[in-house]
Amino acid sequence: MNISAERRQKIIHRAIKVGLFVAVGLVFAGGISRVYQFWDDDPDRGALAMPEPDHWGEHFDHVVYLPDQGWSAADSLWFYTTTQGSDLMPYDFFLALEQMDTAKPFRDNAHMNKYRYLPQKPTFSNPDGLSVGFVLDNYKGQNYVGLTCAACHTGQVNYKGTAIRIDGGPAGADMESFMEDIGRALTLTMHDGVKRARFIKAVLARGHYRNESDIVADLDKYAQRVSTYAVINHPTTPYRYGRLDAFGRIYNRVLEHVMSAEQLRDILARTLPLDDVDRVMKGVQNVISADDRDHILERIRPFLSVKQQLRLGQAIYNPPNAPVSYPFLWDIPQHDYVQWNGLAANAGVGPIGRNAGEVIGVFGTLDWRSQRHSTLSTLIGGQDSSEATVNFESSINVRNLRRIERHLQKLKSPRWPQKILGPIDAERAQRGDRLFAKYCVSCHDEMDRDSADRRVIAQMTGVDIVKTDPKMANNSVAYSGYSGILRNLYVDTSVGEIMLQRTAPVAALLTKADINVVATPDPDKWRVQAWLERLYDFASAFFDNEIKPSIKQGQYTPDTTVEPFASLQAYKARPLNGIWATAPYLHNGSVPTLDDLLLPVRREGDPKDGEYRPQTFKVGSREFDPIKVGFRTDLGDLFETRFLGNTNVGHEYAARPTPQKDGTVLPALTREERQDLLEYLKTL
Numbered sequence: 001m002n003i004s005a006e007r008r009q010k011i012i013h014r015a016i017k018v019g020l021f022v023a024v025g026l027v028f029a030g031g032i033s034r035v036y037q038f039w040d041d042d043p044d045r046g047a048l049a050m051p052e053p054d055h056w057g058e059h060f061d062h063v064v065y066l067p068d069q070g071w072s073a074a075d076s077l078w079f080y081t082t083t084q085g086s087d088l089m090p091y092d093f094f095l096a097l098e099q100m101d102t103a104k105p106f107r108d109n110a111h112m113n114k115y116r117y118l119p120q121k122p123t124f125s126n127p128d129g130l131s132v133g134f135v136l137d138n139y140k141g142q143n144y145v146g147l148t149c150a151a152c153h154t155g156q157v158n159y160k161g162t163a164i165r166i167d168g169g170p171a172g173a174d175m176e177s178f179m180e181d182i183g184r185a186l187t188l189t190m191h192d193g194v195k196r197a198r199f200i201k202a203v204l205a206r207g208h209y210r211n212e213s214d215i216v217a218d219l220d221k222y223a224q225r226v227s228t229y230a231v232i233n234h235p236t237t238p239y240r241y242g243r244l245d246a247f248g249r250i251y252n253r254v255l256e257h258v259m260s261a262e263q264l265r266d267i268l269a270r271t272l273p274l275d276d277v278d279r280v281m282k283g284v285q286n287v288i289s290a291d292d293r294d295h296i297l298e299r300i301r302p303f304l305s306v307k308q309q310l311r312l313g314q315a316i317y318n319p320p321n322a323p324v325s326y327p328f329l330w331d332i333p334q335h336d337y338v339q340w341n342g343l344a345a346n347a348g349v350g351p352i353g354r355n356a357g358e359v360i361g362v363f364g365t366l367d368w369r370s371q372r373h374s375t376l377s378t379l380i381g382g383q384d385s386s387e388a389t390v391n392f393e394s395s396i397n398v399r400n401l402r403r404i405e406r407h408l409q410k411l412k413s414p415r416w417p418q419k420i421l422g423p424i425d426a427e428r429a430q431r432g433d434r435l436f437a438k439y440c441v442s443c444h445d446e447m448d449r450d451s452a453d454r455r456v457i458a459q460m461t462g463v464d465i466v467k468t469d470p471k472m473a474n475n476s477v478a479y480s481g482y483s484g485i486l487r488n489l490y491v492d493t494s495v496g497e498i499m500l501q502r503t504a505p506v507a508a509l510l511t512k513a514d515i516n517v518v519a520t521p522d523p524d525k526w527r528v529q530a531w532l533e534r535l536y537d538f539a540s541a542f543f544d545n546e547i548k549p550s551i552k553q554g555q556y557t558p559d560t561t562v563e564p565f566a567s568l569q570a571y572k573a574r575p576l577n578g579i580w581a582t583a584p585y586l587h588n589g590s591v592p593t594l595d596d597l598l599l600p601v602r603r604e605g606d607p608k609d610g611e612y613r614p615q616t617f618k619v620g621s622r623e624f625d626p627i628k629v630g631f632r633t634d635l636g637d638l639f640e641t642r643f644l645g646n647t648n649v650g651h652e653y654a655a656r657p658t659p660q661k662d663g664t665v666l667p668a669l670t671r672e673e674r675q676d677l678l679e680y681l682k683t684l
Contacts, residue, residue, distance in 0.1 A: 040081070040126075041077075043073055044063070044121075045065060046080070046126060049061055049062050049063055054114065055114055058158065058635075060161060062161070063165055065165050066164065069411060069414055070412040071167055071411060076167055077123060079149065080132050080133060080150040081125040081148065082403065083146060083400060084397050085396040086144075086148070086359055086363050087364065088144065090208075090222070092143065092202075092208055092209070093199075093219070094107055096198075097182070097189065098185065098199065099111055103195075106185055107130060115178045117151065117173055118132040118133075118156055118165070120132055132151065133147055133148045133149070135147070135148050137395065137397075143208060149329075152326045153328070154168070155168075155170050156172065157581060158624060159623070159624045164420065168328055169581050170325050170328050171326050172620070172622055174620070175239070180230045183226040184227070186227070187227055199215075224298075232256075232313055235320055235321050236319055237643050237645040237646055240637045241620040242325055243325055243589045245322050246324070247339075248318065248321065248322060250357055250360055250361030251318060251510060253360055254481075254509055254510050255317055255318075255481040255509070256316075257366045258482070258509060259288060259484045260484035260487075261285060262286055263502075264296070267315050268312075271308055272303055280300050280303065284296065285369070287369050287485050289367070290366070317481070318479040322474075322588075322645050323645060323646075325582075325587065327339070327340065328582050329408055330412055330414075330449075331447070333406075333545075334455050334456050335547070337460075338354065340472060341460075342567070342570065343568055348548075349518075349538055351402075352398060352401055355405065356398065356514045359396045360510075360517070364395050364396045367394060368391065368394075369393070375391075376519075378390070378519075381515050381516035382516075384489075390516070392519070394520065397522070398534065399533060399537055405541070412449050413449050413684075414578050416682045421624065421626040429679045430680075431680075432676040436680050436681075439654045439658060439666060440677075443573035444573050444576045447577060458572040459574075460553065460554035460567070460570040461555050461556065461570055466570075466571055467650035468587065468651050469590065469644065469645060469647040471645040472587060473568060476568045477565045477568050479507075480503050480505050480506060481504070483501065483503060488501075491508040496564075507565055521534045522534070575684075576684050579594070580594070580629050580681065580684075584631070586648060586650075588646065590646055591648050592639075593630025596613050598654055598674045598677065599612055600612060600655040600656050601613050601648060601649050601652065611671075615648075616641065618636035618638055620635070620637050654669045654674075655669070
């Protein structure tokens with residue numbers, strides 16, 4: 001059909017207007033995204049001393065920050081208090097909740113310090129004085145308490161009464177016990193009349209709940225949710241302080257939410273009579289909502305014994321039994337691949353998807369539901385337009401995830417504070433420099449921490465070569481689960497696309513869930529605004545990111561069409577700048593100090609009077625040992641290296657004769673040489 005010149009002109013003019021509108025909208029959205037001011041400029045960064053001895057007798061009289069990490073006081077506080085969309089429980093509940101054996105608040109600084117969450121005083125951006133990394137989030141008109149990146153990635157080193165806060169450092173937190181105890185505290189509050197009355201009075205006083213019955217209903221719901229989370233993720237290998245199987249828990253949360261009613265019905269039918277299955281599943285849609293899951297749990301308990309409930313959990317979830325240390329964050333935006341086993345590529349918009357997965361793991365609200373029509377979101381997410389699709393609406397704050405990643409570009413590794421921890425022996429360090437060049441630099445490249453052009457090329461080493469504990473790497477490849485609402489969708493891998501069958505690798509399920517979540521605009525905003533902001537975030541993340549797609553470097557088994565995730569069975573070596581502030585060592589925190597890391601593991605036939613890595617030690621202390629470079633190991637919770645997941649084998653470079661790529665074998669370091677190398681590591 002011919003279009004007249006006048007008609008064509010009108011179409012062109014209209015297209016130009018629409019294009020200008022979109023362009024102006026994107027510029028506006030981009031401008032608004034940058035207009036977030038650091039209003040909170042408390043010179044102490046909100047840090048609070050704990051002069052009273054804790055349950056192990058430790059204390060710190062004042063807190064200092066190192067001046068060379070690249071962040072101002074306002075930068076630190078913004079990182080601590082910028083929500084990423086994590087919703088653990090109603091905010092008023094967290095403020096009102098009491099400890100189990102006392103009427104004191106659960107969030108009391110001394111109590112949170114017991115779990116090694118860092119105490120803070122009230123500031124502009126943290127008016128209730130929550131611990132570092134705990135924050136108010138608002139989603140669909142409701143206030144929640146959630147976790148920020150800072151909860152797991154802010155460290156502290158204590159020495160003779162001085163606490164050194166390390167921005168981006170690994171937390172010493174015991175999240176395992178924290179989640180178990182907060183679930184118990186909610187359950188006790190539900191059933192203890194006196195505690196419940198005080199709790200209801202405190203929540204009502206804050207003015208966000210209309211009546212007692214609404215509070216009790218939510219108290220029952222969140223007591224069940226948090227307690228169920230703790231049961232599902234109860235580790236066979238205890239994590240305790242400074243460690244978490246984050247991926248195991250993220251995987252389980254994905255499996256919980258992608259599970260379809262159809263697949264759950266099939267699983268239940270193996271245990272229950274069909275009539276009971278019908279009662280349990282009555283009224284549940286194929287995409288199971290959070291409320292439906294609560295009701296299913298309520299209905300199922302009368303029909304199943306404790307053993308049967310455990311078997312049901314084993315059929316759906318994977319045991320999160322591969323704890324690792326919290327990674328340190330400096331230079332993360334400059335990496336080509338991140339995570340201990342290089343699981344996530346850092347190019348393009350990859351960091352947004354990777355961080356969305358992290359928020360899924362730390363209690364992002366996932367309001368996933370069925371819809372009968374395709375949208376731009378479902379098309380981006382790869383859903384088939386010919387079938388019923390899923391709306392992946394969530395509380396995950398993609399905008400802030402992008403901002404946080406950009407914010408980390410300024411963060412630098414901490415330098416050894418000689419005025420606090422003692423001077424570095426320059427002569428020893430010079431000799432250690434030469435040893436580092438011989439034994440270490442082939443994997444741990446040296447880097448100028450101050451260079452704006454610095455890049456980190458991860459050196460991947462296969463588990464079969466480095467021989468450190470394989471549990472985390474193996475789980476990332478071997479774990480699978482029911483695909484549920486993601487069934488028959490395609491996931492891109494480095495060697496091509498795979499279709500998600502009835503069961504699928506959880507790594508692939510997480511990837512697909514992440515894609516669909518970030519492709520779904522913020523439900524709390526006007527639709528046009530939400531899409532403009534999301535488009536801007538994608539464009540900004542892509543063009544601001546100077547990391548381009550690249551293949552992994554090192555000695556590892558590459559991915560193939562037969563084994564598309566084979567490369568994940570490896571661990572990553574990175575530059576060691578700031579390594580002194582990141583104890584304990586190895587990916588699973590199984591070696592307490594750098595001095596111990598330079599020792600071999602005792603094997604059968606080794607002399608009894610030799611020096612070896614400790615097989616047991618205690619964790620939880622933040623008191624620093626500047627001689628061995630690590631934390632005090634004579635008080636805290638017992639750490640045993642005899643369990644898989646906790647083993648301290650492997651990476652015995654320099655501790656035993658060390659083969660080189662050219663075929664030469666370097667001798668094991670003497671005691672004096674170890675001290676020289678250790679002194680040099682302090683300078684990085």
